[in-house]
Amino acid sequence: MKLNFLFPNKFKKVGWFTLIPSVIIGLLTLIYEYEPSFLDFNVPAIFVDELLFSVNRKTFRMVTNNILNEILGVLIIISTFLVAFSKEKSEDEYISKIRFESLAWAVYFNYAILILTLLFIYDFAFLWVMVFNMFTVLLFFIVRFNWQISKLKKSASYEE
């Protein structure tokens, strides 16, 4: 089975080298609320302050914003994609099957956890859940897929 949405194998390393520092810096900036002033910019926004259904909503204008968290968020998402969807060294149809199973598993697992947090976590704490939930589907996929692949390699090494 040929999968057309996969990146070449070498992008996996690039992904890891970007993902790990971005996650560490991202967590640190969240914890310490670090917003260096040289990253304050006027940026275009679709919605400002008031939400979608409000009569007072302000749309399509410039706002001043610190873009550090945007940069880190985009970096984390792109590098997660590279790690998750770069070909294995020996990508074949069996690996593809494990890939799809892991992806389905990750979606189920992610939303099961989201239901639990919807029911048992409230207010500002839930906002934190949503922040992490932006990234967790693919992170769960990466963990599950790599675990399955390492299990496969181990089981095959006994044979011959």
Added chain:
Amino acid sequence: MKNSIKVERAKKNITQAELAKLAKVSRQTINAMELGKYVPSTVLALRLAQIFEVEISGIFTLEDSDWV
């Protein structure tokens, strides 16, 4: 689905790794098929038949559980 890949491999006297190379898949995939953990695609099944120079039905046989 049952298969006789291991038997055919023994007849040809080649290792899993050698068969993997011929069939252009990883050795893990050959191993998983021999253990009955993985049912190959039609393309891979046909490749194996060609490598072993037998009919595809000579390697793969349906079981009752395949009809459920």
